[in-house]
Amino acid sequence: MTRPFEVTTGEVRRHCPELLGADKDGLDAVEFTGPGRLSVSDEYTCFGNTSYKLDIDGAGKFLVAFKKPFVFESDVSGLEFWLIGTMNKVFPDQRFECTDGNGKHFQLIPNNGCLWGNTSWWASTLAFFTTGTVFPITVNGISFNIGEKAVGNCLYFDTFGAFKRPPVTVPDTRFWLQFPHDPAGISPRPQDANYSNPSEMQEGHTFKYTGSDGNLEYAYTPKTGTLSDLTATIDGKSFFPAKNAGFRAKVGDVVFAPEDTDITATLRAIVSNNNWLRTFWRLEKNGRHLDYELSLSISGRTLTAEFKSESLAIRSLDAGFIEGVPSPRLFRLANLCNSRSDVNLMVCNDFFVSVLCDWTYSQATALIDDRPYRLEAYGTPRDIEMQPAYAGILGENSARVTGGAIYMPKTDGTRNAPNEKLRITVGPSLESVMPRNPNPQSKYYDETARLIYMTRSYCVGDPASVENEIAMVKLFHDYGARDLFLRYHTELSHVPAFNFIRLSRTFDSCQNFGGSSGLKHLVSSLRKYVKRVGPYENHLAVAGLSADFKFEELSLAPNKEMTWSLRLKPAAMHRAQADFSPYYSRYYGWNGVYYDQMSAIEPWALTDFDADAPGAGRFIEVLRNNCIVTSKLSEHYNGPVWSEGQANHFYAGYLDTGYLQTQHPFDAHIVDYTLREMNAVMHSNGYDLIGQGEPDKGLDFLLASEISLGSMGHIWDGINATTYFGRFRGTPQIWRNALKSYFMLRQLQELYAFTSPEKILYCIDGKEITATEMLRGNHENSAMIHTVYKNGLEVWTNKNKTKHWEIILDGTAITLPPNGYAAFKKGAITEYSALVNGSRIDYSNGPLYTYFDTRDAKASFDGITASGGAFLLEKRDGSTVLIQLPFTKEETVEGLNYIKATPCNQDGQPISAEIPIVNGTLKTQKEHFLYRLMQ
Numbered sequence: 011m012t013r014p015f016e017v018t019t020g021e022v023r024r025h026c027p028e029l030l031g032a033d034k035d036g037l038d039a040v041e042f043t044g045p046g047r048l049s050v051s052d053e054y055t056c057f058g059n060t061s062y063k064l065d066i067d068g069a070g071k072f073l074v075a076f077k078k079p080f081v082f083e084s085d086v087s088g089l090e091f092w093l094i095g096t097m098n099k100v101f102p103d104q105r106f107e108c109t110d111g112n113g114k115h116f117q118l119i120p121n122n123g124c125l126w127g128n129t130s131w132w133a134s135t136l137a138f139f140t141t142g143t144v145f146p147i148t149v150n151g152i153s154f155n156i157g158e159k160a161v162g163n164c165l166y167f168d169t170f171g172a173f174k175r176p177p178v179t180v181p182d183t184r185f186w187l188q189f190p191h192d193p194a195g196i197s198p199r200p201q202d203a204n205y206s207n208p209s210e211m212q213e214g215h216t217f218k219y220t221g222s223d224g225n226l227e228y229a230y231t232p233k234t235g236t237l238s239d240l241t242a243t244i245d246g247k248s249f250f251p252a253k254n255a256g257f258r259a260k261v262g263d264v265v266f267a268p269e270d271t272d273i274t275a276t277l278r279a280i281v282s283n284n285n286w287l288r289t290f291w292r293l294e295k296n297g298r299h300l301d302y303e304l305s306l307s308i309s310g311r312t313l314t315a316e317f318k319s320e321s322l323a324i325r326s327l328d329a330g331f332i333e334g335v336p337s338p339r340l341f342r343l344a345n346l347c348n349s350r351s352d353v354n355l356m357v358c359n360d361f362f363v364s365v366l367c368d369w370t371y372s373q374a375t376a377l378i379d380d381r382p383y384r385l386e387a388y389g390t391p392r393d394i395e396m397q398p399a400y401a402g403i404l405g406e407n408s409a410r411v412t413g414g415a416i417y418m419p420k421t422d423g424t425r426n427a428p429n430e431k432l433r434i435t436v437g438p439s440l441e442s443v444m445p446r447n448p449n450p451q452s453k454y455y456d457e458t459a460r461l462i463y464m465t466r467s468y469c470v471g472d473p474a475s476v477e478n479e480i481a482m483v484k485l486f487h488d489y490g491a492r493d494l495f496l497r498y499h500t501e502l503s504h505v506p507a508f509n510f511i512r513l514s515r516t517f518d519s520c521q522n523f524g525g526s527s528g529l530k531h532l533v534s535s536l537r538k539y540v541k542r543v544g545p546y547e548n549h550l551a552v553a554g555l556s557a558d559f560k561f562e563e564l565s566l567a568p569n570k571e572m573t574w575s576l577r578l579k580p581a582a583m584h585r586a587q588a589d590f591s592p593y594y595s596r597y598y599g600w601n602g603v604y605y606d607q608m609s610a611i612e613p614w615a616l617t618d619f620d621a622d623a624p625g626a627g628r629f630i631e632v633l634r635n636n637c638i639v640t641s642k643l644s645e646h647y648n649g650p651v652w653s654e655g656q657a658n659h660f661y662a663g664y665l666d667t668g669y670l671q672t673q674h675p676f677d678a679h680i681v682d683y684t685l686r687e688m689n690a691v692m693h694s695n696g697y698d699l700i701g702q703g704e705p706d707k708g709l710d711f712l713l714a715s716e717i718s719l720g721s722m723g724h725i726w727d728g729i730n731a732t733t734y735f736g737r738f739r740g741t742p743q744i745w746r747n748a749l750k751s752y753f754m755l756r757q758l759q760e761l762y763a764f765t766s767p768e769k770i771l772y773c774i775d776g777k778e779i780t781a782t783e784m785l786r787g788n789h790e791n792s793a794m795i796h797t798v799y800k801n802g803l804e805v806w807t808n809k810n811k812t813k814h815w816e817i818i819l820d821g822t823a824i825t826l827p828p829n830g831y832a833a834f835k836k837g838a839i840t841e842y843s844a845l846v847n848g849s850r851i852d853y854s855n856g857p858l859y860t861y862f863d864t865r866d867a868k869a870s871f872d873g874i875t876a877s878g879g880a881f882l883l884e885k886r887d888g889s890t891v892l893i894q895l896p897f898t899k900e901e902t903v904e905g906l907n908y909i910k911a912t913p914c915n916q917d918g919q920p921i922s923a924e925i926p927i928v929n930g931t932l933k934t935q936k937e938h939f940l941y942r943l944m945q
Contacts, residue, residue, distance in 0.1 A: 020156050023132055025058060025134065025559060026090055026173035033058035040151070044072030054166045056132045061168040066096065069158045073107070075151035080172070084145040087175040088138035091120060091152065092554070095130050102165055103155040106137060111144035117153075121572035134554025137568040138175070139420055165390040175561040176786040180581040187641075189634045190370035192448035198364065199446050200310025214239075215287055217308035223438050228313045230306060234905055235275040235291035236268045237315060237330055241308075242436045244361050245816070248334065251363060251434050252315070254415075255330030257302060261323045264298040265396070268328055268863035285315075300324075301426075309491040311442055314434040319831040320427050325373070325396035327412040327430045329365055330582055331404060332356060338409035340401060341785060343444065343683035344672050344719060347692075348656040351379045351612055354401045355443060356411050357785040357913070361436060363410040364443040368431040369613070369660065375426075375627050376614030380411025394418060419568045422621035426628060438684055447687040449663035452652040455693065458667050459763030460493055461541060461754050463652070463695040464725040470532065476523050480535045487539035488939070489895055490859065491752040494540040494725075495667075497604035497652055524595070531598045542649055544602035547591065549583040549639060550616065551607075552576050558586060563571075565618040575634045579618045580625070580635035587639055591646040602649035608636050609661045609668050610654035621744045636713050637664040655694070657687050659683075663691035670694035670721045676792035679811065681719050685767050685797065689720045693763055696724030708830035709747045710843065713754055717831050718795050719806035720762050725756025746863070746880050753861035753882065753895075758805075758833050758841055761856075765801040772796075773815060794826075803835040813905025814845070852880075859884040861895075875904040879934075886918070886942075892932070906930045908945050913938040 030039060032050050043050040045068030049940040050060050064072060071366065089106050096102055119925050120135035139147065211769045214231030227243045228251075236256035247851065256268035266273060272295055279290040288305040296512065296731035302319035317327050332338060340354045347353055356363040380401035403500040414432075417425045435443040450506050452458065470476050486494065524531070536543045538609065552559055554576060554645035563582035566572070578586060594600070616628035617897070625631035641664060643651045643925070655669030662668075675698040688694065712726050725748050771778040773794035774787075784791060796817075808815040808826040815826040820834050825845040832842035839856035851869035862871050863880035874883075879901040882893045892911070894901060910924045911932055924944075925932075 021655045024090075024169055024171060025554070025561065026171040028169050028171050030170040031058060031078065032060040032062050032168050036060075041075045042073070043075070044154075044441075045070050046072055048074065051166065053133075054094055055095070055800045056168050058168065058939060061166045063164055063166050064095075064591075065164045066155070066156055066160050066162065069156060069161055070138070072154040072156060073151055074153070075107075076149070076291070079150045079151075082145065082147045082149070082172060085174060086135055086139070086147075086172040088173055089118060089120070089149065090134055090136040090169075090171050090173055091167065092132060092169045093135050093165065093167045094132045096156070096160045097130055097165065098160060098163040099130055100157065100160035100163070102160070104135065105153045105155075107150045107153055109148040109150065110217070111146050113142075116143075119571070121575060127652060132555065135558075135747065136173070136554075137572050138566065139572060140569045141423060142555070142569075146435065156826065163610055170648070171556070173561055177622065178562050178579075178622040180563060180579050180623055183631075184625065187634055188613075188636050189630075189637070190448065191450065192370070194446070195307065195368040195431060195433070195448055196366055196445040197309060197312045197314065197368075197433050198437075198443050198908050199441075200362055201313075212474050215282075215306075215478070217306065217313055218530060219308065219311050226304075226311055226436055228308065228434075230281065230287070232277050232289050232889050233275070234268075234419065235277070235289075235293060235302075235304065237304075237432075238268070240313075240315075240434075242313075242434075244436050244438070246359060246813075250333040251313075251436060252330040252365060252432070253333045253408075255315070255328060255432065256304075257300065257317065257319065257324050257325045257428065258328055258398070259321065259324040260396065261298040261300055261321070264296045266293055266295060266298075266300050267396075268330065270295070272644065272904050296624040310815070311437045312433050315432040315434065316430065318427075318429045322425050322427060323430045324417055326378075326416040327367070327414045327432070328398040328411050329367060329432060331408055331410040332363055332365070333408045335363070335407055335409070336360070337788075338403060338407065338882065339785075340403065340409060340411065341680065341868045342677075343675070344677075344679035344681050344682045345670065345688050346659055346672075347362050348444070348610075348612060348671075350375070351381060353445070354380050355440075356409055357440075359786055359788070361438055362440060362443040362747075362782075362785070364433070364445065366435075366437045366445055367412065367415050367431055369629075369633065370433045370448060371429070372415055372547060372630055373426055373429040373628050374415035374614075375418040375617050376416050376629055377612075378416060397838040418621045418627060418637060420621040421566055421570045424621065426626075430513040439782075440680075440785060441686070441782070444683055447659060447662055447691055449691050450690045452650070452663050452666045452693070453644065453686055455691075456665040456764075457541075458495075458650055458693040458722065460496045462491065462493055462668075462723040462725060462756055463495045463667065465499065466496055467697075469498070470523050472523050473528060476528055476532050479532065481538050483539050485916070486749075486752075489749060489893060489919075490884055491725075491749060491756075492540065493604055494752075495544065495650070495652065496536060496540055497544045497545050497546070497602070498748045499604075502935050514520055520850075523532055529598055536555070537599065537601065542601060542602035543598055544604050544647065544649065545594070545598070545651065546606060547587075547603050547643065549586045550577060552578055552586065552669050558589060565616065567621040568619045577616060577618075578614070579620065580631045583624070583635060583639045584642070587642055587646070593641060595647045595707075600649070603643050603647040603794075605640065605643055605665075606654055608640065608653045608864055609658050610656045612657050613660060620677065621897070633660060636661060639920055640664045652695075654697075655699075658692065658694055659688060661692075662688050665692055667693055667695050667722065669696050669699060669724075670716070670719055671698045675715070678793035679718070679782050680785075680791065681795060681797075682767075682770050684719045689763070690766060693759075694719075694724045697721060709750060713751070713843065714807050714809055714829040714831045716755060717805060718756065718797075718809060718831070720759075720797075721764070723751055726751040730871075748894045750852060750861075750863055750880065753859065754824045754841070754843065754852060757854060757856040757858040758839060758890050761801070761803050761833075761839060762797075762799055762805065765799045765803065768800045770795065770796040771798070803833065803838070805831070805833045807831045863895075870905065873905045874909070877902045877904075890943045891918075891940045892943055894934050897934065897936055897939075900936070902931060903934070904929075904931045906932055906943065908943040910944050911941040912944070914940050914942060916940075918942075 047065040051063035118137045122139040217228040219226040237252035242251045254268040259266040274294045276292045281288045286307045293300040305316040335358045388886040565577040614631040617629045617631045650666035653668045655671035658668045797805045808830045841854040843852045852863040866878040880895040
């Protein structure tokens, strides 16, 4: 196995003095108990010539006790330990066994960072002594709890030590980027209407909206200091939009909760200025009090309730629940959710409601929605005191749309003072309550609409595979697939390729396929054939082996617990990027970049609680700093930034593209938010990175999904064509599908990328209706979507799993089977993947080319008849060329309006004499890559 010093520049050094090591101490310094054997081995080594080897003969607890325990006074911050294994990739649960100054035994749990991507590699696992630990501390040994799956295997460890963390020196980035940059935040876009800020009534204040779509009034009668004092009346129907919305706090030992009737609420002052009604409250209970400000303002149909306090005793802002609505139902919008959280909206038979904590303004640790979100640094919400409840239907006339915001303790035990904007919107339509995406438009917005994206993972592993990769990309180019953004994954910066522990910031990589010269050759060659080539980057995490590892830059959880990997503080990412990216980009010639993870998780999954760092305990630090990092990355690489997906709505626009992952890939999606908001600021690509069923069926699902959401295309190489360690396991059918991924999207996506929908319609029982009508009528989503764009383009996608859909395309009836689709704009494009004479046919005729795949049936397109295969007609160098994509067997093309053809090789050079086209018929031959057609 490759040793760590062989994959980094210079000598790999320990982070702290070695207290125990195999070279120095051997077995004489430890006593071992457990169902296994401990020895010293030279098989897998990290720093020295030997390491400890633990053979696992049975499941259970293994204890490596120090014969002479280590005693620390108050001059250390934590413990470090190096580990690889278990070697069959079973996660080892490890603990430092300690005794505090009071003689109490405790376990310190390290971050367990030796496993990533289900792969073992040498890693630094470490833990900080938690807040309140009583010194002196005695470390008695290291224990492992190992399950049955690891029996018969082994792990290796070495170099136990203690460290003192230097002072935190990360920059304060609060003023590096105007954030939030839109005063309206995520408030739904105002409709064409008039609205008024507070006017007094006999017992309170009203906020009114009048428009062509009806009337709305919010009435506020200050009594309790919560939003139970607020009612909404839409077109004569009244209800409570945020019952019991307010702060949850613990002042001393007294709990304050919005629903508590034992609280005495006093309105201390009320002021109306700058279109805000500001109320100042004191809550009293059992001799304790809580002071805060609640302010209200209206814009369009949205009432903003701003909650602020200087109290550090507040645990959360509870968003409350809706009460008094008939038959409430919650629903999701595609791409306004991710794998850990979902943003819900509510509909009843008469109107819609959204209640949203504005993540662009929040000062909280995290937001709560309808499921147990995960804080990477801390655990599940069950660990969090006084958290709001999750979203859900509460009864026949009540529902909780969202939870609210939570304020967790920093490492010094304090919390931040709360400041939250709760956006409450009531309206007759989905559009009237749907949150906006307030981010700026991507600076590469025009270009990213004209690119197809391709992920290359583990495609190079030796010098021969470099040449194979270059040849493959050239082949794509010569077929006509030139507008590509290729992004390369881990093997370029993780060496050996199976090292997943984020050893990504090193120039001296790729030894297994030629070192830096091999990578330079790869990049320079690829840039001849495609538009953008980018490497893997990740500044969220740092490897213990990285030369730029710093204890003081690691994110901490409350109580100084470690995160599950070595996460950098939000502001530390700038240093990691600035020290590496510009030089790496210039050295190898990249002109784009893939930035892993950033948009894969909501920002509160990465909150840093280190009280010594600026902005500790606030997820907004992660959100803002990631936006800054992304902007800088695009400058360093002189090209667009692509990220992982799942939570694109936070970063869209700051990111230039990202995988369009819904995290609910097989749902019948409501696509309105994606088409109207997300796509206005960023062009996402692909769809959920899946391939289901047989290659043709999986591809159809992917393409229909991409088109339904207005996505840019992503090359799909089929279930059986995974690229892995230097191999592209392609077959002619796989190549055919990969090329179809390109040609069925490339010219279509450019037509919908620069416009917005005029109508988004869902076919329900043969009738096309809006999402508003579908939701208010409580109809099941058929997943048959007809989108009419403002530029005249019409798109139909049938994502229904079983039903066919009859549509009219340019005056002709066609049938869309499940995962069928069609598009039409007069004089611009005709495209469909539909049933023609009982056979599925793919066809795209537009300004850039004509592509068709008969799927081995006989079919006609614009007078041309093909007996099988896939073909491309394209203008090149002043003439029309015909290419079979790819050649699998001889095929006959009829109806050609040409008299002769010149057979050419892959480079477009003639390789034989002209051949006649008799009666419009041409038979393809294996040795002919393309034909130049002449009239």
